[in-house]
Amino acid sequence: MPKKPTPPTKIEQTTAAGRDAMLSDVPDGELRKSDNTRMRILNAAAYVLSQEGYAGTKLADIARRADLRISTLYYYFASREELVVAVLLTGSTQVRKHTEAALAALAPGIAPIDRLAVAVESHLRYVLEISHYTEAAVRNAGQMPEHLRAEVEKEQARYGKIWQKLVDDAVMGKDYPSPNERRALRLLILGALNWTVEWWTPSRASVDEVVSAALKMTRRALGAR
Amino acid sequence: MPKKPTPPTKIEQTTAAGRDAMLSDVPDGELRKSDNTRMRILNAAAYVLSQEGYAGTKLADIARRADLRISTLYYYFASREELVVAVLLTGSTQVRKHTEAALAALAPGIAPIDRLAVAVESHLRYVLEISHYTEAAVRNAGQMPEHLRAEVEKEQARYGKIWQKLVDDAVMGKDYPSPNERRALRLLILGALNWTVEWWTPSRASVDEVVSAALKMTRRALGAR
Amino acid sequence: MPKKPTPPTKIEQTTAAGRDAMLSDVPDGELRKSDNTRMRILNAAAYVLSQEGYAGTKLADIARRADLRISTLYYYFASREELVVAVLLTGSTQVRKHTEAALAALAPGIAPIDRLAVAVESHLRYVLEISHYTEAAVRNAGQMPEHLRAEVEKEQARYGKIWQKLVDDAVMGKDYPSPNERRALRLLILGALNWTVEWWTPSRASVDEVVSAALKMTRRALGAR
Amino acid sequence: MPKKPTPPTKIEQTTAAGRDAMLSDVPDGELRKSDNTRMRILNAAAYVLSQEGYAGTKLADIARRADLRISTLYYYFASREELVVAVLLTGSTQVRKHTEAALAALAPGIAPIDRLAVAVESHLRYVLEISHYTEAAVRNAGQMPEHLRAEVEKEQARYGKIWQKLVDDAVMGKDYPSPNERRALRLLILGALNWTVEWWTPSRASVDEVVSAALKMTRRALGAR
DNA sequence: CATGAATGAGGCTTCATTCAT
DNA sequence: AATGAATGAAGCCTCATTCAT
Numbered sequence A, B, C, D: 001m002p003k004k005p006t007p008p009t010k011i012e013q014t015t016a017a018g019r020d021a022m023l024s025d026v027p028d029g030e031l032r033k034s035d036n037t038r039m040r041i042l043n044a045a046a047y048v049l050s051q052e053g054y055a056g057t058k059l060a061d062i063a064r065r066a067d068l069r070i071s072t073l074y075y076y077f078a079s080r081e082e083l084v085v086a087v088l089l090t091g092s093t094q095v096r097k098h099t100e101a102a103l104a105a106l107a108p109g110i111a112p113i114d115r116l117a118v119a120v121e122s123h124l125r126y127v128l129e130i131s132h133y134t135e136a137a138v139r140n141a142g143q144m145p146e147h148l149r150a151e152v153e154k155e156q157a158r159y160g161k162i163w164q165k166l167v168d169d170a171v172m173g174k175d176y177p178s179p180n181e182r183r184a185l186r187l188l189i190l191g192a193l194n195w196t197v198e199w200w201t202p203s204r205a206s207v208d209e210v211v212s213a214a215l216k217m218t219r220r221a222l223g224a225r
Numbered sequence E: 001c002a003t004g005a006a007t008g009a010g011g012c013t014t015c016a017t018t019c020a021t
Numbered sequence F: 001a002a003t004g005a006a007t008g009a010a011g012c013c014t015c016a017t018t019c020a021t
Helices: A017-021 A033-056 A059-066 A069-076 A081-105 A114-129 A132-143 A146-170 A179-199 A207-221 B018-022 B034-056 B059-066 B069-077 B080-104 B112-130 B132-143 B145-171 B179-199 B205-221 C016-023 C033-056 C059-066 C069-076 C082-103 C112-128 C131-143 C146-170 C179-199 C206-222 D016-023 D034-054 D057-064 D070-076 D081-106 D112-130 D130-142 D147-172 D177-199 D209-220
Strands: none
Touching: A017 C069, A033 A132, A033 B034, A033 B132, A033 D130, A059 D070, A069 A081, A069 D130, A081 A114, A081 A132, A081 A146, A081 D112, A114 A132, A114 A146, A114 A207, A114 D057, A132 A146, A132 B034, A132 B132, A132 B179, A132 C069, A146 A179, A146 D070, A179 A207, A179 B179, A179 B205, A179 D130, A207 B179, A207 C059, B034 B059, B034 B080, B034 B132, B059 B069, B059 C069, B069 D016, B080 B112, B080 B132, B080 B145, B080 C082, B112 B179, B112 B205, B132 B145, B132 B179, B145 B179, B179 B205, C033 C059, C033 C069, C033 C131, C033 D034, C059 C206, C082 C112, C082 C131, C082 C146, C112 C131, C112 C146, C112 C179, C112 C206, C131 C146, C131 D034, C131 D130, C131 D177, C179 C206, C179 D130, C179 D177, C179 D209, C206 D177, C206 D209, D016 D070, D034 D057, D034 D070, D034 D081, D034 D130, D057 D081, D057 D112, D057 D209, D081 D112, D081 D130, D081 D147, D112 D147, D112 D177, D112 D209, D130 D147, D130 D177, D147 D177, D177 D209
16 A cells, blocks of 8 residues: 555545445555544544534534544645535535446436436435435535635536436426426426435435435426326 | 614514515605615625525625625624524515415416416526525525524424425325325425525526426426326 | 725835824824824834744734734734734835935035935934834844735835935945945945844943944945045 | 664754765765754755744745655754754854854964955855855844844854954054944944845845955955055 | 724634654 | 654634724
């Protein structure tokens, strides 16, 4: 395992893979202490961001949750902003990868509307059940100061493209004739899914029920019988 | 210690009516100057909140936009929080009233799905075209500190009830059989509409196109052919 | 007296005149409280800068000396840097004005070497006896971060020009033939004078003795018999 | 608690000789690696101090320039302050030794004014051309916190004594009659020389020109011709 | 009514320093 | 002999808030 030069301060997406490695029980053998700590910080930041939002996220909270002092954060990230961007980037990348994987696993001949349904379920479950990173990304996308948006939006555009194709392929007949309408449709659907983070809590309804409703809504909206 | 003569500081929703009054050409004679100023502050705050989000909203920005000094804000509102709550309450109340009015204007025998469609259009246009207050309310609902949510959520619950009835009435046949699913459906639809504030800009598509897509999506989702 | 708009945060040289006004016993009548406080801050900063140097100057020290809280400094200056620049600019401007005044008061026909001598004495006494501002400017000219030097150096260049003329006029015969040498001579003399702030203390020798030595040195260096 | 095997941490002036040894091609066999590294650190610190000043000098800069990690510096120096003091002492000692050597090389019967001239040239060239150590010492003499000055000032007093004798011997006749004036004269001259570090850059004038001006100024100031 | 002035609390960041390896 | 990791102290700065006028 190659030693990184010195202070590991740089923005790199922390992939879901790396994160999972950390969450599993694999002994540290392959990881430097520093990787571990960096991950702990990112995890803590993702959680706080998902709960408190961009402006409410304080380094003190992140440090407390990571069981470190504030100044230690600066050993790994050059600034609060860099840390936030790293989380959001990770979050955006994670859903995308997760959904891409789900789609890749499908049989080749599957109907477009079914592909879209798979994406809906994958996205929704990831946001609600799995990743604070993605919840953070979803909730804070619009709350970030101008100069931080560029990077995050680029990643999100990538995901958006995938979805647009899913929607375009699934649209039947002559509904939603214009590209603008189909773009709107895609964003309305993703909005419906993303907005769940604002209202869903495990106590009132199961994820399954939400997924079920979302799937019906989408299938019908796209013209399935 | 009675300091301020008649401190007009009280949280009351500023209704759309009041607001419109202010925007119209009614001679000032009808209004105390203080009403005027209070309204200017609220308008400014609504705008800033809709753009910057809860945490990004600074009194300095509001004061600048209202062409006042910061300390003046305290003549009208006891605290930043009170001002914010006033805006969000106003925003929530405004859409509700607006949508209620639109529904009230309908012929009695109209089909439930059509009533829902009217609500969709009314809501969407209000958020996107008309009211910074409502945009502020929509975007910041989830970003507020715990102790401020109560009031705002109460108003929103009221609106939610109206919508739930619209959805329940419009659902056809045996789809969405459980109340939980129908609740999820309502929130998915409202989420789709509310999320538009995160992505819609006049430059890429007209409101009409978004409305059109939203109407189709809703009608189909609810089972209309 | 025209009211300044609002927060008086802007860099303007505080002229010796303004400062003297503040130091004298003239009742505040003509001055806003704000002018007074701004002056107190500048005075405090000048003192601290002259004693501690650029890097050693802490806002806490300045605030303490001005009998204010740190945050109050920000009501008058946008940043530590702006305050420092204001002091150095003031300091540079002060000596220049003081020396210009001394020169202006001379009889027209006076010999160039005598004009130079007047400048030497004026400069030296101002730095050692009168102005912390100028001492601050002298001691910190070279210690400032790159991006702050521009403004200060411009003012200093202005003073440098005056001195160069004094030196050029006073140089007799064929010594120091090249402009570069005369420039060096000017800077050596000013250096000798400025460096006094590093070693002079009232306890070891009187200002008069230093002035006397400096005058002799200069007169002889320039070729007077 | 004996931690470090042979912690070479001790304040000793690194003489010009030692430094030259390091710069020359003598095979490393003669030097412990640690000497080598210690020297690298000192050199780096001298450079940074000469450029940034006491307060602007960061261990990070020194480490970067020495191509080491910050923590390594602590293997050789107990603290930042100790390192700084070592540099300044070295710098002060270097000029003194250099000038002493130049004076020692003179013929015995040489005139006092010529001895002084030799010292002027030696000092000036050393500061401007040769040693960052001395430049550091010169520029930071007055910027150091109280508790660090003692050692440095002691060394500088030693050099001052030599200069005072040079000046006293060179003064002719009845000028500068009092010891205080002669002390002032010495410090004015040294000030003129030292201040050159604040303004001289190779691009505007050659060292020779500055030296020439300084020599003429000194000779004349002392009454030669 | 409105504001100028002042402040306290709290956040971000830098940096020298320590220590186990 | 050198370094990676972690930290405490201290500084700068922002911002909501107060209060006399």
